[in-house]
Amino acid sequence: MDIDLSSEDLAFRDEVKEFLGSNAYQNGEDYNAWRLNWFKLARDKGGWDVPKWPVAFGGPGWTPTQHYIWEQQTAAAQIPWDLPFGLSMLAPVLMNYASKEQQDRFLPDIRDRKVNWCQGYSEPGAGSDLANLKTKAILCDDGSHYMVTGTKIWTTLAHIADWMFCLVRTNDSGKKQTGITFLLIPMQQDGIEVKPIITLGGAHSVNMVYLNEVKVPVENRIGEQDKAWTYAKGLLQHERTGLAGISRSIVALEKLKKQAMTVKRGNATLMDDPAFRAKVAELEVDLLAVEFTELRSLAAAAGGSDPGPESSILKLKGTEIQQRVQKLTVEAGGIYSAAWGALPVGHKFAKGGMSGYLASRAYTIYGGASEVQKDVIAKNVLGIKKSSS
Amino acid sequence: MNFELSPEQQLIQDSVARFIDDNYALEARQKLVATKTGFSAKYWSTMAELGWLGLTVPENLGGFGGDQVDTMLVMEQFGKGLVLEPFVASTVLGTRAVVLGASQQLQAQLLPGLLDGSRQLALAYAEEQAHFDLEDIVTHAKIDGTNFILNGHKSMVQHGASATQLVVSARTSGGQADTAGITLMLVDTDSEGIKIAGFPTVDGQQAAEVTFDNVRVPKSHLLGSVNEGFDLLMQLAVDGILALSAEAVGAMEVLYKDTVTYTQEREQFGHALSEFQVLQHRMVDMFMEYEQAKSLLYRATLEVAQSGLGALRTVHALKHFVGKIGIMIGENAVQLHGGMGVTEELRIGHYFKRLLVIDALFGNSDYHLQKFAA
Numbered sequence: 149m150d151i152d153l154s155s156e157d158l159a160f161r162d163e164v165k166e167f168l169g170s171n172a173y174q175n176g177e178d179y180n181a182w183r184l185n186w187f188k189l190a191r192d193k194g195g196w197d198v199p200k201w202p203v204a205f206g207g208p209g210w211t212p213t214q215h216y217i218w219e220q221q222t223a224a225a226q227i228p229w230d231l232p233f234g235l236s237m238l239a240p241v242l243m244n245y246a247s248k249e250q251q252d253r254f255l256p257d258i259r260d261r262k263v264n265w266c267q268g269y270s271e272p273g274a275g276s277d278l279a280n281l282k283t284k285a286i287l288c289d290d291g292s293h294y295m296v297t298g299t300k301i302w303t304t305l306a307h308i309a310d311w312m313f314c315l316v317r318t319n320d321s322g323k324k325q326t327g328i329t330f331l332l333i334p335m336q337q338d339g340i341e342v343k344p345i346i347t348l349g350g351a352h353s354v355n356m357v358y359l360n361e362v363k364v365p366v367e368n369r370i371g372e373q374d375k376a377w378t379y380a381k382g383l384l385q386h387e388r389t390g391l392a393g394i395s396r397s398i399v400a401l402e403k404l405k406k407q408a409m410t411v412k413r414g415n416a417t418l419m420d421d422p423a424f425r426a427k428v429a430e431l432e433v434d435l436l437a438v439e440f441t442e443l444r445s446l447a448a449a450a451g452g453s454d455p456g457p458e459s460s461i462l463k464l465k466g467t468e469i470q471q472r473v474q475k476l477t478v479e480a481g482g483i484y485s486a487a488w489g490a491l492p493v494g495h496k497f498a499k500g501g502m503s504g505y506l507a508s509r510a511y512t513i514y515g516g517a518s519e520v521q522k523d524v525i526a527k528n529v530l531g532i533k534k535s536s537s
Numbered sequence: 538m539n540f541e542l543s544p545e546q547q548l549i550q551d552s553v554a555r556f557i558d559d560n561y562a563l564e565a566r567q568k569l570v571a572t573k574t575g576f577s578a579k580y581w582s583t584m585a586e587l588g589w590l591g592l593t594v595p596e597n598l599g600g601f602g603g604d605q606v607d608t609m610l611v612m613e614q615f616g617k618g619l620v621l622e623p624f625v626a627s628t629v630l631g632t633r634a635v636v637l638g639a640s641q642q643l644q645a646q647l648l649p650g651l652l653d654g655s656r657q658l659a660l661a662y663a664e665e666q667a668h669f670d671l672e673d674i675v676t677h678a679k680i681d682g683t684n685f686i687l688n689g690h691k692s693m694v695q696h697g698a699s700a701t702q703l704v705v706s707a708r709t710s711g712g713q714a715d716t717a718g719i720t721l722m723l724v725d726t727d728s729e730g731i732k733i734a735g736f737p738t739v740d741g742q743q744a745a746e747v748t749f750d751n752v753r754v755p756k757s758h759l760l761g762s763v764n765e766g767f768d769l770l771m772q773l774a775v776d777g778i779l780a781l782s783a784e785a786v787g788a789m790e791v792l793y794k795d796t797v798t799y800t801q802e803r804e805q806f807g808h809a810l811s812e813f814q815v816l817q818h819r820m821v822d823m824f825m826e827y828e829q830a831k832s833l834l835y836r837a838t839l840e841v842a843q844s845g846l847g848a849l850r851t852v853h854a855l856k857h858f859v860g861k862i863g864i865m866i867g868e869n870a871v872q873l874h875g876g877m878g879v880t881e882e883l884r885i886g887h888y889f890k891r892l893l894v895i896d897a898l899f900g901n902s903d904y905h906l907q908k909f910a911a
Binding site: 149150151152425426428429430432433434436437438439440441443444447461464465519522523525526529530531532533 | 539540541542543546606797800801811812814817818820821822824825828829830832833835836839840842843851854857858906907909910
């Protein structure tokens with residue numbers, strides 16, 4: 149056991165730093181041109197544009213330590229915005245379950261960030277109980293396409309998406325987990341309507357998606373008909389690992405401390421207030437612990453296996469920590485946290501605080517609510533057989 | 538960076554685990570608790586024979602040459618058995634003080650007995666007025682020719698009554714709470730003017746109150762240097778905290794696993810208790826916090842092994858967390874065992890008591906949170 153970085157790891161860290169530093173966005177530059185070029189340069193480094201992809205699909209084949217270094221360095225640096233839907237969520241499913249033709253058709257555009265994907269999973273009647281989904285896909289008589297009808301909800305960025313990967317019901321005769329099929333659906337076509345849902349922080353990122361007799365060619369089906377529950381479950385594990393956001397929370401907490409030091413309390417600052425200080429300290433201790441839990445889980449996954457149930461711990465703890473950072477930011481903002489609208493008032497950081505906090509309430513709900521995660525841990529890790537409530 | 542054990546470490550862990558399995562069933566342990574010394578002289582000899590008493594003693598001094606990681610592996614297993622022998626008091630704290638602070642001559646005189654178990658040490662640092670501050674010391678020593686003359690009172694000396702020598706922190710200059718002016722020395726427990734009153738602690742272990750009345754301590758028994766003993770004392774406290782935290786993590790594992798087993802066996806309202814979701818979620822909380830405590834334990838131990846007192850902040854984080862979470866897991870284990878949880882008959886209550894005592898040693902959860910935030 150040791151925590152020393154090897155000389156190779158140290159050299160890698162320097163190389164990452166160098167890359168991030170010399171390719172940072174410069175004020176005035178065309179953002180989109182910079183963004184696409186950044187991914188191209190990262191690709192030339194040997195798969196740095198797709199760190200988590202397997203070597204066989206162009207990934208860099210990093211060790212867990214290298215992944216950890218990358219997370220740490222990129223959390224603190226400015227990197228282009230990127231969406232997880234195609235890159236981290238759909239791509240692994242394609243790699244594991246799609247045909248060679250489908251992989252060749254979809255993976256290159258995902259890698260080049262040319263196509264925006266959204267995830268058609270949740271429905272009004274199927275949230276954490278995802279297997280309860282009802283969106284119906286009927287295979288036409290000649291077997292050439294499906295007709296899809298139903299409603300998807302909480303579909304993040306559906307309003308800018310080109311494609312949706314979607315779970316649909318093709319059979320409702322047996323257990324609800326069987327009879328689910330995985331389809332890829334182009335968004336710009338007749339029968340699809342996207343309606344915004346405005347969340348508590350005032351933001352528009354999620355949507356309702358209505359599908360009314362949408363025609364989907366059968367070659368857009370991934371894997372076998374009725375068998376997609378297994379594919380979807382694997383995807384959720386990837387999603388949950390990605391949602392912990394631990395490196396980002398470390399950066400956010402440091403920022404919060406600096407902000408709190410600009411808030412005057414008498415002759416001192418808010419950071420000198422014992423109660424506030426203790427809350428920050430407790431949060432920081434939890435972060436030190438969860439950061440090492442992530443490292444332990446990375447090390448365990450070093451063999452290249454899928455993230456196991458321990459990834460549920462990370463999502464649970466990681467999202468709680470993100471919420472606590474937001475909550476303390478609101479506390480630090482004091483009266484100015486209540487301000488809304490465009491007029492700048494009070495501490496610079498204070499006004500975004502409340503909407504950040506409100507948005508963070510969703511963290512413990514999406515990707516499987518915390519309570520569902522606990523059910524999963526009880527069953528898979530503690531080995532408790534049956535759940536009743 | 539890796540979390541794998543070396544073959545030697547794996548061997549130690551396995552042999553300690555076997556020792557616990559063979560010797561530390563609850564009934565056997567409680568018989569030892571009821572004896573005068575509160576532990577088994579036979580087990581103590583076994584530990585010496587297996588080389589555990591020299592775990593962190595350098596190889597050129599006859600030991601195994603290990604570090605805090607090796608101690609962690611032993612203590613985590615000890616925590617699963619609630620081991621009673623004075624391993625922390627004599628080996629982790631006492632022997633370490635000798636290795637770090639004693640002159641070569643004194644080491645040569647003491648180490649053979651420490652390694653074969655015939656000598657037993659204890660660390661006398663706590664004082665009533667000090668709360669948890671190591672540097673708050675009233676017990677004082679002044680130099681008289683070739684001796685220190687020691688006066689004062691030390692409290693809650695773990696395994697003090699069975700020790701042959703005490704490592705004592707005394708003020709040799711400066712104000713009551715100054716970090717400068719502290720001197721550590723080794724005091725024979727049969728010295729003239731020393732009074733030792735042993736008593737049990739709530740977890741079935743042993744402690745003592747010690748009074749020094751003009752006790753003459755040869756200057757050759759100095760550990761470290763005069764007036765500059767605080768860093769050495771802090772290093773000992775850090776090693777003590779790491780060892781106790783590893784023990785606590787072992788105890789937490791037993792508590793959460795026993796609770797999962799028990800709730801699957803016990804039926805009420807026609808269902809196994811484990812089928813109730815409200816109980817499942819509590820057990821998941823216990824499991825998750827146990828994993829988090831283990832992560833912090835690894836982190837702090839590896840950091841200290843790498844950079845000593847440079848890792849002090851992580852040690853504060855660990856002791857804060859272990860205290861808080863140990864009690865949380867203990868309370869939940871008792872609650873989920875229902876009436877049986879508050880009896881002496883089941884082992885969980887004994888693990889809970891040990892976790893409560895561990896929180897109180899070397900600074901409790903709140904104390905270390907303040908230190909962490911300072």
